[in-house]
Amino acid sequence: MSFFCKNQSTKESKCIIRRVSAKRQQAIADREAELLVLAEQLVGEEGFANFTMDKLTNNSSYSKGTIYNHFNSKEDLISALCIKSLQKELCLFMHAATFEGNSREKCLAVLYAYQKHAFENPTLFMCVLSAKTPAVMEKSSPERLEKQEELTKEVTQFCDGLFSDAIEDGSLVLRTGVELNSLVFAIWAMSFGTNALMVSAGAVESISRLDNRFAQLNNINLLLDGMGWHPLSDQCDYRQTWARIENQLFTNNPATL
Amino acid sequence: MSFFCKNQSTKESKCIIRRVSAKRQQAIADREAELLVLAEQLVGEEGFANFTMDKLTNNSSYSKGTIYNHFNSKEDLISALCIKSLQKELCLFMHAATFEGNSREKCLAVLYAYQKHAFENPTLFMCVLSAKTPAVMEKSSPERLEKQEELTKEVTQFCDGLFSDAIEDGSLVLRTGVELNSLVFAIWAMSFGTNALMVSAGAVESISRLDNRFAQLNNINLLLDGMGWHPLSDQCDYRQTWARIENQLFTNNPATL
DNA sequence: ACCTGAACACCGTTCAAGT
DNA sequence: ACCTGAACACCGTTCAAGT
Numbered sequence: 001m002s003f004f005c006k007n008q009s010t011k012e013s014k015c016i017i018r019r020v021s022a023k024r025q026q027a028i029a030d031r032e033a034e035l036l037v038l039a040e041q042l043v044g045e046e047g048f049a050n051f052t053m054d055k056l057t058n059n060s061s062y063s064k065g066t067i068y069n070h071f072n073s074k075e076d077l078i079s080a081l082c083i084k085s086l087q088k089e090l091c092l093f094m095h096a097a098t099f100e101g102n103s104r105e106k107c108l109a110v111l112y113a114y115q116k117h118a119f120e121n122p123t124l125f126m127c128v129l130s131a132k133t134p135a136v137m138e139k140s141s142p143e144r145l146e147k148q149e150e151l152t153k154e155v156t157q158f159c160d161g162l163f164s165d166a167i168e169d170g171s172l173v174l175r176t177g178v179e180l181n182s183l184v185f186a187i188w189a190m191s192f193g194t195n196a197l198m199v200s201a202g203a204v205e206s207i208s209r210l211d212n213r214f215a216q217l218n219n220i221n222l223l224l225d226g227m228g229w230h231p232l233s234d235q236c237d238y239r240q241t242w243a244r245i246e247n248q249l250f251t252n253n254p255a256t257l
Numbered sequence: 258m259s260f261f262c263k264n265q266s267t268k269e270s271k272c273i274i275r276r277v278s279a280k281r282q283q284a285i286a287d288r289e290a291e292l293l294v295l296a297e298q299l300v301g302e303e304g305f306a307n308f309t310m311d312k313l314t315n316n317s318s319y320s321k322g323t324i325y326n327h328f329n330s331k332e333d334l335i336s337a338l339c340i341k342s343l344q345k346e347l348c349l350f351m352h353a354a355t356f357e358g359n360s361r362e363k364c365l366a367v368l369y370a371y372q373k374h375a376f377e378n379p380t381l382f383m384c385v386l387s388a389k390t391p392a393v394m395e396k397s398s399p400e401r402l403e404k405q406e407e408l409t410k411e412v413t414q415f416c417d418g419l420f421s422d423a424i425e426d427g428s429l430v431l432r433t434g435v436e437l438n439s440l441v442f443a444i445w446a447m448s449f450g451t452n453a454l455m456v457s458a459g460a461v462e463s464i465s466r467l468d469n470r471f472a473q474l475n476n477i478n479l480l481l482d483g484m485g486w487h488p489l490s491d492q493c494d495y496r497q498t499w500a501r502i503e504n505q506l507f508t509n510n511p512a513t514l
Numbered sequence: 515a516c517c518t519g520a521a522c523a524c525c526g527t528t529c530a531a532g533t
Numbered sequence: 534a535c536c537t538g539a540a541c542a543c544c545g546t547t548c549a550a551g552t
Contacts, residue, residue: 049332062517
């Protein structure tokens with residue numbers, strides 16, 4: 001995704017490392033990024049349970065001690081992958097929100113980005129869930145937990161914004177007794193559930209029998225129709241919007257990774 | 258849940274054990290059930306990553322060899338927990354479907370049961386997802402994989418049935434181009450996503466700010482309204498239905514566990 | 515000021531020896 | 534016909550010794 005994403009190499013954390021020259025600091029950040037790429041690959045290949053710090057060490061050019069300078073436990077590393085995932089998501093969401101269309105179409109663009117992220121980075125996507133697990137949280141460094149929370153809040157605020165915009169321009173009217181919060185949660189649950197099931201349970205027959213290309217769009221349309229977010233799906237060809245999002249935002253970029 | 262659930266002790270698997278007396282067979286099944294309860298507890302306490310076969314051995318009265326007669330790897334044990342979870346779900350779903358009400362209310366009852374299961378057995382609930390992971394599937398015994406698939410199919414058919422009933426009695430009309438499959442998947446994704454986020458990311462602010470009691474109901478209502486499943490939520494007080502489900506199906510039973 | 519890798523305690527899995 | 538637990542290869546984490 002780097003082509004529309006400012007390079008957010010983590011200058012934080014560094015549990016032990018102190019004041020050093022900017023150059024040295026950059027070298028350390030680069031090494032951390034390199035280790036995270038490798039870890040993501042190994043987790044993807046063998047699953048969380050089979051991923052070991054030993055394998056990470058043997059596949060990298062650094063020693064165990066150095067790796068433990070970056071991550072103070074295996075769980076802390078999962079936490080770091082979660083942070084990386086949230087940063088990527090946020091970048092993609094910002095980019096998606098530049099889509100030209102009505103407020104419901106902008107929301108679709110963001111959810112398209114979410115799906116794209118989940119499918120292209122299944123390991124990172126699942127890390128976000130793992131990282132919320134008590135076992136992982138207990139062993140993560142406080143710095144990383146704080147960073148995680150900060151990013152989660154940013155994502156939430158961003159989503160709140162999509163709904164506020166729709167309310168402001170009149171395309172969405174809150175029914176009495178329904179809070180904006182609960183609508184944001186509904187979309188989140190729906191798109192998270194759709195992505196999680198498709199990414200990790202794709203082999204299940206009731207999932208593989210679906211048309212992958214539109215499963216997410218269908219689900220979202222049903223939900224947004226239920227909320228009464230105009231224009232409703234029978235008044236607008238959102239399949240065409242879905243294709244336009246793909247074309248305008250996520251293809252034909254020069255330096256795609 | 259045992260009070261409305263036939264005791265489905267697993268007579269299958271038994272990788273190694275051959276023809277034995279019925280009594281002996283029962284003893285072995287009992288031991289397996291005992292080991293699963295213990296494993297579920299340990300996983301719940303320390304997370305998947307920190308759960309070890311050593312701890313299982315030390316906390317049980319059996320030797321490592323005996324435990325490896327039941328489960329041919331740590332992953333196979335996760336697979337067994339997934340099976341247990343699906344069996345419990347199916348029992349609860351059957352029970353829920355006896356709820357007296359219109360087709361949409363019956364569907365609500367089933368989803369109520371799903372939430373109840375997820376909240377009361379968070380570890381089992383998450384095991385179903387873990388078990389679909391390649392790393393776990395690769396190391397599970399073929400017997401357990403087959404059993405898993407069989408149960409998943411039963412659950413899917415059961416859900417298909419809820420929708421077919423609604424179509425038959427006219428409360429749900431399929432729009433052209435929309436398949437029953439995709440509606441079933443939408444409900445599943447929504448309720449799975451809602452449960453997974455609430456069970457495992459309850460600490461996230463955008464979730465904890467919700468009214469837990471009704472988050473699931475709100476989400477489902479939005480979705481079913483979007484599908485046009487009558488009566489719509491502004492024509493029927495589904496909060497009252499939700500409370501009736503709780504009262505009539507899931508409380509005041511004599512031997513509740 | 516950081517990096518290294520030997521060392522230690524622990525874990526998954528097997529299998530020869532028992533009953 | 535099963536159960537046991539010692540044994541082995543491997544893993545997470547630390548820290549004294551190096552540069």
